Amino acid sequence: MSALGHYLEEEGVATVAISLIRPQTEKTRPPRALWVPFALGRPFGPPGDPAFQRRVVLAALRLLEREAGPVIIEDFPDDDPREPADPAWRPPPLPALPADGTPAALAARLETEIPLLAEAHRRWIAEHGRTSVGLSNLPMPELGRYIGDFLCGREPRSRRVGFSPILLLRFAADDLKAYYLEAGAAGLAKPSSKQLGDWLWNSTSAGAALIALRETLLASDNDRTKLIAGNFFVPGLYLPNTARPGTIGANSMGPWQPGQ
Amino acid sequence: MVRLVDLPPAQAQRLAAFECPNFTTEPWVSGPPLSRRRVAIVSSAGLLVRGGTPFRGRDPDYHTIPADTRSADVLISHVSINFDRTGFQEDWNVVFPLDRLNELAAEGVIGSVADTHYSFMGAAEPDLIEPHARELAGQLKRDRVDAVLLAPV
Numbered sequence: 072m073s074a075l076g077h078y079l080e081e082e083g084v085a086t087v088a089i090s091l092i093r094p095q096t097e098k099t100r101p102p103r104a105l106w107v108p109f110a111l112g113r114p115f116g117p118p119g120d121p122a123f124q125r126r127v128v129l130a131a132l133r134l135l136e137r138e139a140g141p142v143i144i145e146d147f148p149d150d151d152p153r154e155p156a157d158p159a160w161r162p163p164p165l166p167a168l169p170a171d172g173t174p175a176a177l178a179a180r181l182e183t184e185i186p187l188l189a190e191a192h193r194r195w196i197a198e199h200g201r202t203s204v205g206l207s208n209l210p211m212p213e214l215g216r217y218i219g220d221f222l223c224g225r226e227p228r229s230r231r232v233g234f235s236p237i238l239l240l241r242f243a244a245d246d247l248k249a250y251y252l253e254a255g256a257a258g259l260a261k262p263s264s265k266q267l268g269d270w271l272w273n274s275t276s277a278g279a280a281l282i283a284l285r286e287t288l289l290a291s292d293n294d295r296t297k298l299i300a301g302n303f304f305v306p307g308l309y310l311p312n313t314a315r316p317g318t319i320g321a322n323s324m325g326p327w328q329p330g331q
Numbered sequence: 332m333v334r335l336v337d338l339p340p341a342q343a344q345r346l347a348a349f350e351c352p353n354f355t356t357e358p359w360v361s362g363p364p365l366s367r368r369r370v371a372i373v374s375s376a377g378l379l380v381r382g383g384t385p386f387r388g389r390d391p392d393y394h395t396i397p398a399d400t401r402s403a404d405v406l407i408s409h410v411s412i413n414f415d416r417t418g419f420q421e422d423w424n425v426v427f428p429l430d431r432l433n434e435l436a437a438e439g440v441i442g443s444v445a446d447t448h449y450s451f452m453g454a455a456e457p458d459l460i461e462p463h464a465r466e467l468a469g470q471l472k473r474d475r476v477d478a479v480l481l482a483p484v
Contacts, residue, residue, distance in 0.1 A: 073351070073352075073481075074351075074352050074354075074457035074460065074464075075373060075451065075460065075464050075481055076479075076481050077352070077354050077356075077358060078460070078461050078464035078465055078468070079373070079464060079467070079468050079471070079479055080358035080359065080360050081356065081358040081465075082464075082465050082468030082469070082472075083360055083468065083472070084360065084468050084471050084472065084476065084477070084479055085360040085361070085362050085477055085478055085479065086360075086373075086478075086479040086481055087478070087479070087480060087481065088481035088483070089480075089481065089482050089483055090483070091483050091484075092347075094347040095347075095351050098351040098353075099351045099352055099354070100354065100357065101481075102357070102358060102359050102360070110414070110415045110418075111413070111414035111415060111484070112414035112415030112416055112418060112419065112425075112426070112484055113415055113418040113419075113425050113426075114425070114426060114482050114483055114484060115424060115425050115426070115428045115431070115482070117418070117425070118417075118418045118419075118421035118422035118424075118425045119421060119422050121424070121430070121431065121434075124424050124425070124428055124431050125431050125434070125435070127428075128428050128431045128432065128435070128480070129435070129440070131480060132365055132368075132370065132435075132441065132478065132480065133365065135362065135365060135368065135478050136364060136365055138361070140359050141357040141358070141359040142357060153418070199420075199421055199422070200402065200403055201401075201402050201403040201420075201423070202403070202420075203406060203407060203416065203419065203420045205381050205406050206385050206406055206408055233384070238387060242385060242408070245408070245412075248412075248416075249416065249420060252416065252417050252420060253420050256417060256420075256421065262417075264415040264417045264418065267417050268417075302410070302412075303410065303412055304412070305412070306412050306413050307413055308413070
């Protein structure tokens with residue numbers, strides 16, 4: 072982000088950057104930056120809080136009126152009020168995870184579980200007017216079968232032109248997670264990101280299936296399959312202890328070339 | 332929060348040690364007061380308009396997001412899965428504060444909002460992004476943008 076500011080400013084366009092990781096901004100030294108004490112993924116703070124977001128946006132834009140640069144790096148003073156857990160939140164009711172964790176059982180369970188969240192997901196869309204599901208273009212029941220096929224050792228054909236089966240699987244996994252996290256947050260309570268993540272990864276068949284899928288595909292002979300499985304399914308925070316790498320972070324991924 | 336002292340040590344160490352470009356120049360462009368500025372958002376969240384092709388890896392180019400795009404039609408396709416997405420799922424302004432910019436323009440706090448906004452995918456290599464960023468500068472100037480809000484994720 073700071074590099075973008077440098078390039079654009081060199082071309083004559085004034086910029087101000089939001090900084091989420093202050094040491095990186097201090098190294099890159101963009102013309103102007105506002106460091107914010109928010110979680111990665113929330114550069115403008117809490118969802119559903121226009122007044123707070125406005126303060127962040129304005130604090131950043133006001134740096135454009137300063138004369139004392141370069142370089143200006145300032146700190147936003149307030150934490151994200153939506154970061155703490157909401158004790159009133161309850162996840163949608165789902166059957167307990169079965170003891171049978173075989174790939175076939177997990178795949179079947181995933182297909183059964185997805186429709187159980189359909190009503191909650193419809194409620195989410197009605198409440199927020201949007202959904203982040205849509206990268207794979209797979210409708211939800213078919214998406215579950217597509218992931219389940221990989222889990223059971225089959226490689227289904229890609230349903231999207233220009234996307235290999237494994238690349239489409241990556242976007243199907245993103246869509247599956249978005250569907251669950253949105254369904255889980257439907258209603259009046261305001262669960263934290265951690266509450267929703269804990270529920271998805273510890274209590275649902277989707278979480279169990281993606282963790283198992285990662286392990287299955289990491290045993291593949293195909294380096295690209297292993298790369299996608301290792302980096303794009305399960306956040307580092309929720310990897311089983313035996314699979315957790317020494318480092319995790321927003322940029323923790325193996326080598327990846329453009330166009331793959 | 333991303334105060335590094337609050338993160339698991341391994342993650343904090345990696346984020347702090349992340350290799351960053353070492354620029355030898357410090358460019359600086361000044362301009363008129365905010366009330367006369369035309370503002371565009373340039374995100375690095377891997378955003379795209381629904382129906383478009385997601386960022387497939389560390390693609391160094393950018394997607395355009397017209398200012399009249401509905402929030403329901405903006406998706407996120409950043410390659411990293413290690414950041415919160417629930418905020419964006421609930422409210423796109425968490426990542427792409429276009430509603431806030433439109434409000435500030437309506438109140439006269441900023442001059443106007445650009446016709447088009449942009450998104451890169453932030454895990455792309457900076458030196459591969461560079462030609463696309465310099466080309467984007469031309470687009471911004473043609474849209475008379477003189478203030479860019481750079482939004483990471």
